Structure formats: C-alpha cells, structure tokens
Amino acid sequence: MSLDHAILGFVNERARSGYDLKKAFDTTVAHIWPAKQSQIYLTLARLNRAGLVELRVVQQDGKPNRKVYHITEAGLDELRRWLACPLPLPPVRDAFLVQMTWADSTEKHEIAGLIDAWDTAHRERLEECRRFLCKLERNPPKGRWGRILIPLIVEQLIMIEETSLRWAAAAKNSVKAMPPSEGDAGHQAENET
Amino acid sequence: MSLDHAILGFVNERARSGYDLKKAFDTTVAHIWPAKQSQIYLTLARLNRAGLVELRVVQQDGKPNRKVYHITEAGLDELRRWLACPLPLPPVRDAFLVQMTWADSTEKHEIAGLIDAWDTAHRERLEECRRFLCKLERNPPKGRWGRILIPLIVEQLIMIEETSLRWAAAAKNSVKAMPPSEGDAGHQAENET
DNA sequence: AACGACATGTAAACGGTTACATGATTGC
DNA sequence: GCAATCATGTAACCGTTTACATGTCGTT
Known part of the structure; x- marks a missing residue:
C-alpha cells in the first residue's frame, strides 16, 4: 500500500487537501507512482478512518470549501516505520x-x-x-x-x-x-x- | 488484458491444460508476465466463453482428468490482431x-x-x-x-x-x-x- | 457561450493476489 | 506417515481505472 505512504509523505511535508495532493502527485512523483484523483480521495478517507491523518475544513467564499489534511502522531510513526523496511521489488509485467x-x-x-x-x-x-x-x-x-x-x-x-x-x-x-x-x-x- | 494473449500464444503453440499453462508460465514468461494458478483457470474459462479457445476432456486413470484447451479460428485472429498493435508503455510504479x-x-x-x-x-x-x-x-x-x-x-x-x-x-x-x-x-x- | 481552475466525491468494473477446497498416486 | 506431483476450481479481497456527478468563478 504505497499510495498510502506517498500521501503520508506529502501531508507530512505540509497540510494539504485532496486537490493539492493530486497536483503534487502530477508534478512530482507521477513518474514513479502515478495516482488518479478518485483514488487519492478514497485513500485520504481511509487514512482518516485509520487515524493516520486528520482534517479541518477551510471555509472559502466563491470557491468550494477545502478539506485540509494533516498528519497525526500515528501517521508519522507509520510513515517512519514504512521508511525503515525494505520492500519486495515490483514484478516486471511488460x-x-x-x-x-x-x-x-x-x-x-x-x-x-x-x-x-x-x-x-x-x-x-x-x-x-x-x-x-x-x-x-x-x-x-x-x-x-x-x-x-x-x-x-x-x-x-x-x-x-x-x-x-x-x-x-x-x-x-x-x-x-x-x-x-x-x-x-x-x-x-x-x-x- | 495481456494475460489473455499470453495464454492464447501458449495454446496456439500447442493444446494445453490449465496445469500445463501454469508450468509453462513459470518456466518461461514468469520474468515478464507472472501469473497465478487461480488467474489462469479464471482466464481460461473466460476465453472459452468468448469462443477464443475450446476444450476437450482427456480421461486419465490414476490421475485427475485433464481439460485440454486448443485455440479456435477466432482465437488465432484475436492473437494476430493483438500482435499487430502497439500498446501503451506500462506505468512505472516503484x-x-x-x-x-x-x-x-x-x-x-x-x-x-x-x-x-x-x-x-x-x-x-x-x-x-x-x-x-x-x-x-x-x-x-x-x-x-x-x-x-x-x-x-x-x-x-x-x-x-x-x-x-x-x-x-x-x-x-x-x-x-x-x-x-x-x-x-x-x-x-x-x-x- | 464555453472553457479551465477550483474542489469534492461515488459507483462500477477490472486485473491480480491470497487463501481455501478436494483427492488420488508416487516416492522418500 | 509425509511430501510432492497431478489436476481442477471457488471466494474474498485489494488496488487501480474509468466514468459519472455537482457547482461557482473568472477569463476568453
């Protein structure tokens, strides 16, 4: 579940909304871990349920409200844990x-x-x-x-x-x-x- | 759906059972397209429903019966069609x-x-x-x-x-x-x- | 009037993995 | 007695893709 950790990494850098994350993916890690908008929102909801991120709603006028996610203690622990363990190589499938x-x-x-x-x-x-x-x-x-x-x-x-x-x-x-x-x-x- | 065409290629070489196919995958294309046993059986059933392969049951004594699949005209057409068209590169995801x-x-x-x-x-x-x-x-x-x-x-x-x-x-x-x-x-x- | 940026989501389908299920035969 | 080989499948789950849905604001 690397998308989880890619997202945790981003929200650890700074608090972000789903929309922000999509742009962050597309302009940086899209080459090594592309992600669709729908999947980002789904994953964010799951990370939230798991207590790894929290959100606060930022009211805006003229624009839709933003749900800004920030990492929790548990989320940072999980990110650090994941960052310490070697993963199996992805299979070649061409x-x-x-x-x-x-x-x-x-x-x-x-x-x-x-x-x-x-x-x-x-x-x-x-x-x-x-x-x-x-x-x-x-x-x-x-x-x-x-x-x-x-x-x-x-x-x-x-x-x-x-x-x-x-x-x-x-x-x-x-x-x-x-x-x-x-x-x-x-x-x-x-x-x- | 490349597993479909990998299988069509194998049954075009010669008629094979699901069991044969699993061995063929593991000893040849596993490096470029690994496939689990369960998925091979599922795909074979689907290819059969689609009329791209046909099977005959080979009775055996002392061993379980074999379902030997062979390619149909439609299957060979589909394989040839697929072999002629360039595919998008698989995304990198590491x-x-x-x-x-x-x-x-x-x-x-x-x-x-x-x-x-x-x-x-x-x-x-x-x-x-x-x-x-x-x-x-x-x-x-x-x-x-x-x-x-x-x-x-x-x-x-x-x-x-x-x-x-x-x-x-x-x-x-x-x-x-x-x-x-x-x-x-x-x-x-x-x-x- | 149409389009792109802003912002959120849901639903269905698909391909693949993991785990379970059965049962005879052969060889150590 | 245990494991490997032969042979077939099903069911649940997971991550990803595709498509749909909504609505405002600013620009061309």
Missing part, C-alpha cells in the same frame, strides 16, 4: 515483451513496427524525464536528502530509458537481418531500392 | 523510489539500508536472468523469431538490472558522502575506525 514472445504468429514488418513504436514511446519518456530533471535543477527540492536523492531518482529513470533505447536499436538490427515472413512481400521494402 | 522521495523523514543508516537491500534484490534478479539465458542457450526456443527474440528479451532484462546496479553503486556513494542524521549516532560507524 506486454510488449509478451508480444515479442509470440512473434512467430505475426510477420516481420509488424514485429519491426512494434519495436519502432516501443522505441519512440521510450524516447518520449526519456525526454520527459530529462525535462523534469532540468526543472529540478532550476528549483531544487528542499530537504537535506531530497536535494540529492530526488534528482538521483530521476537519473535512474533516465538511465533505464537510455538502456531501453540501446536495446531497441540492437533489436531493430536483429530483426532487419532476418529474411522476411511469407506474408510480408511489399512491406520490407521502404529502405532499399 | 515503492522504493517513493521511499527515496521521503528520505528526509528517516535517518541516514536506514536510507543506506534500503539501498543495500534494493541492490541485493536486483543482484539476485540479475543472476536469475543470467541463469535463464544460459538455459535458453542450452536448449534454444523453436520458431524463426522465437530463437532470436526470446534471448533478446532476456538480454533486455539483464541490461536493465545491470543499469539498476550501476545506479545503486552511485546512490550508495552519494549517501556515504553525506553527514549523518541527528538520530544516527552509532550506526554510521561500521566502516571507519
């Missing part, structure tokens, strides 16, 4: 690799197409990460550890995206070196006269 | 990186501990992948594409694990270079006199 596994049921040009699409998707993700790293450099996170670890996290994402792109290049070559499938006539031609 | 994000709520030795544990977990995963690659070399997958793409898939996993280990080494150094947290006395000593 449909693209499943598609590669069953490539014998398709044709060469379609395999090449899948790899191309995968490559451009990762290229876009890499650019996103690089943009985010620049943003971090322009206004660095506060906190002794945050200032060094948060950029490090993004660098990990970048390293992995770069690895994915290197792999895609190798895979493209391997596919290009293979003779075309039977049903493939007219598709493999694009690059040769 | 609790360890969330822990790094909130490192300011812990102490130095605990951060170091988390990174160490993460490092050894990835080291084990890397070894697993390498063992699997050796197994593939000793008896290579059949199929024009399988023979080259399945080892390539495992090489991707290996490359990414190696990248993770390089990152862990860098992260350990960054953490070591930082002064200890207040509550940290007596923990940071292990390596210096």
Whole structure:
C-alpha cells in the first residue's frame, strides 16, 4: 500500500487537501507512482478512518470549501516505520515483451513496427524525464536528502530509458537481418531500392 | 488484458491444460508476465466463453482428468490482431523510489539500508536472468523469431538490472558522502575506525 | 457561450493476489 | 506417515481505472 505512504509523505511535508495532493502527485512523483484523483480521495478517507491523518475544513467564499489534511502522531510513526523496511521489488509485467514472445504468429514488418513504436514511446519518456530533471535543477527540492536523492531518482529513470533505447536499436538490427515472413512481400521494402 | 494473449500464444503453440499453462508460465514468461494458478483457470474459462479457445476432456486413470484447451479460428485472429498493435508503455510504479522521495523523514543508516537491500534484490534478479539465458542457450526456443527474440528479451532484462546496479553503486556513494542524521549516532560507524 | 481552475466525491468494473477446497498416486 | 506431483476450481479481497456527478468563478 504505497499510495498510502506517498500521501503520508506529502501531508507530512505540509497540510494539504485532496486537490493539492493530486497536483503534487502530477508534478512530482507521477513518474514513479502515478495516482488518479478518485483514488487519492478514497485513500485520504481511509487514512482518516485509520487515524493516520486528520482534517479541518477551510471555509472559502466563491470557491468550494477545502478539506485540509494533516498528519497525526500515528501517521508519522507509520510513515517512519514504512521508511525503515525494505520492500519486495515490483514484478516486471511488460506486454510488449509478451508480444515479442509470440512473434512467430505475426510477420516481420509488424514485429519491426512494434519495436519502432516501443522505441519512440521510450524516447518520449526519456525526454520527459530529462525535462523534469532540468526543472529540478532550476528549483531544487528542499530537504537535506531530497536535494540529492530526488534528482538521483530521476537519473535512474533516465538511465533505464537510455538502456531501453540501446536495446531497441540492437533489436531493430536483429530483426532487419532476418529474411522476411511469407506474408510480408511489399512491406520490407521502404529502405532499399 | 495481456494475460489473455499470453495464454492464447501458449495454446496456439500447442493444446494445453490449465496445469500445463501454469508450468509453462513459470518456466518461461514468469520474468515478464507472472501469473497465478487461480488467474489462469479464471482466464481460461473466460476465453472459452468468448469462443477464443475450446476444450476437450482427456480421461486419465490414476490421475485427475485433464481439460485440454486448443485455440479456435477466432482465437488465432484475436492473437494476430493483438500482435499487430502497439500498446501503451506500462506505468512505472516503484515503492522504493517513493521511499527515496521521503528520505528526509528517516535517518541516514536506514536510507543506506534500503539501498543495500534494493541492490541485493536486483543482484539476485540479475543472476536469475543470467541463469535463464544460459538455459535458453542450452536448449534454444523453436520458431524463426522465437530463437532470436526470446534471448533478446532476456538480454533486455539483464541490461536493465545491470543499469539498476550501476545506479545503486552511485546512490550508495552519494549517501556515504553525506553527514549523518541527528538520530544516527552509532550506526554510521561500521566502516571507519 | 464555453472553457479551465477550483474542489469534492461515488459507483462500477477490472486485473491480480491470497487463501481455501478436494483427492488420488508416487516416492522418500 | 509425509511430501510432492497431478489436476481442477471457488471466494474474498485489494488496488487501480474509468466514468459519472455537482457547482461557482473568472477569463476568453
């Protein structure tokens, strides 16, 4: 239940509403733990029932009232406890690799197409990460550890995206070196006269 | 719904029972798409209702009867259709990186501990992948594409694990270079006199 | 008049995990 | 006697996604 702890971390930084949290997620940890608005509200309600956060309603005029959540003693304890224990690695579950596994049921040009699409998707993700790293450099996170670890996290994402792109290049070559499938006539031609 | 298509791929290779499929998953695609026994049976029943697979019951004596599933025309069409269309990248969702994000709520030795544990977990995963690659070399997958793409898939996993280990080494150094947290006395000593 | 920002939620569905249930045969 | 292999399933739960619902204010 990491969403719980991601939220506890945010409300520990400072008291926030569900709306604030959604924005905080989208602008910071969306790369490593995306969260939908609905799930944030649901989780906030559950954390409140569990006594890990408390809320006070802030009246506003012209705007809807805000429910501002702050962390409790119990919540901080729970956050610290969680922060101290190593978690199992998340399982790899990548449909693209499943598609590669069953490539014998398709044709060469379609395999090449899948790899191309995968490559451009990762290229876009890499650019996103690089943009985010620049943003971090322009206004660095506060906190002794945050200032060094948060950029490090993004660098990990970048390293992995770069690895994915290197792999895609190798895979493209391997596919290009293979003779075309039977049903493939007219598709493999694009690059040769 | 990639489990559906992973299963369609397997029953397209050859007719299999739920029990066979579980073994096939565990010995081949478990690295890229793990599946529990219960979910395989559930999915098989659904694929059957949808007309993508059919079954015949194979009587056995001394052993429980087998329900052997084979792919239908519609199933093969669906598999081929799926194999032709690029899928969105799976979202990254790594609790360890969330822990790094909130490192300011812990102490130095605990951060170091988390990174160490993460490092050894990835080291084990890397070894697993390498063992699997050796197994593939000793008896290579059949199929024009399988023979080259399945080892390539495992090489991707290996490359990414190696990248993770390089990152862990860098992260350990960054953490070591930082002064200890207040509550940290007596923990940071292990390596210096 | 339409759209985006502000702000809160609910309901249904989906994919996956955990745990339970049964029962014969084979090998240590 | 106990565990593993063979073989099938169900039920409850959990985290996530998608879609729906409401309403004001300020800007274009």
